[in-house]
Amino acid sequence: MVRMYASRNLRNCTKDCMCLYVCPTGATDTETGQIDFDKCIGCGDCVRSCPNGAISLIPYTYPPQQPKDDQCVAAVRAISHSKALQEAIAEDAMSTSDDPALFLLMKAVRRSNRLMGEDLVRETGYMLPQSGEVRRLLESLIANPPDGFPVEAARELLGLLRFTE
Numbered sequence: 001m002v003r004m005y006a007s008r009n010l011r012n013c014t015k016d017c018m019c020l021y022v023c024p025t026g027a028t029d030t031e032t033g034q035i036d037f038d039k040c041i042g043c044g045d046c047v048r049s050c051p052n053g054a055i056s057l058i059p060y061t062y063p064p065q066q067p068k069d070d071q072c073v074a075a076v077r078a079i080s081h082s083k084a085l086q087e088a089i090a091e092d093a094m095s096t097s098d099d100p101a102l103f104l105l106m107k108a109v110r111r112s113n114r115l116m117g118e119d120l121v122r123e124t125g126y127m128l129p130q131s132g133e134v135r136r137l138l139e140s141l142i143a144n145p146p147d148g149f150p151v152e153a154a155r156e157l158l159g160l161l162r163f164t165e
């Protein structure tokens with residue numbers, strides 16, 4: 001059986017504390033917002049009791065990522081390239097149009113292609129979260145690379161990603 005633990009999404013939590021009352025091990029702490037992983041036995045009572053769907057059960061370990069065959073890699077490349085191209089076309093149309101309606105339409109098309117492209121690469125396991133934490137991790141790995149770490153590829157990645165901070 002897969003071992004699970006509970007994780008709370010604070011954005012959805014209204015602190016009504018139902019999880020606090022039902023948890024058999026006292027793992028939920030509504031003051032800090034944290035669920036104590038060491039105490040959590042993954043029973044799911046808090047998940048079922050939460051009126052806001054703020055808690056999910058998450059596996060401790062994920063199965064290893066499956067290798068992708070060449071056809072899959074080629075398909076992902078082709079589709080993401082197509083999305084990037086459509087995004088660029090929409091951006092170009094935005095910058096040359098003086099029609100406000102067309103501008104808004106192209107803005108939406110640009111955004112939609114960006115989101116579809118990101119979803120595609122994320123769901124096929126290629127995309128890193130573009131957060132400050134990932135940026136700092138890449139920078140530290142470049143500064144002190146472990147044996148065999150692809151420093152140049154990481155540098156290129158740092159230049160390409162649009163980090164949120």
Ligand code: SF4
Nearest residue numbers: 013014016017019050
């Ligand atoms: S039951 Fe849900 S909404 Fe209430 S404190 Fe727990 S996580 Fe937050």
Ligand code: SF4
Nearest residue numbers: 023040041043044046
């Ligand atoms: S899954 Fe069970 S043990 Fe873990 S926090 Fe929720 S109620 Fe408590």
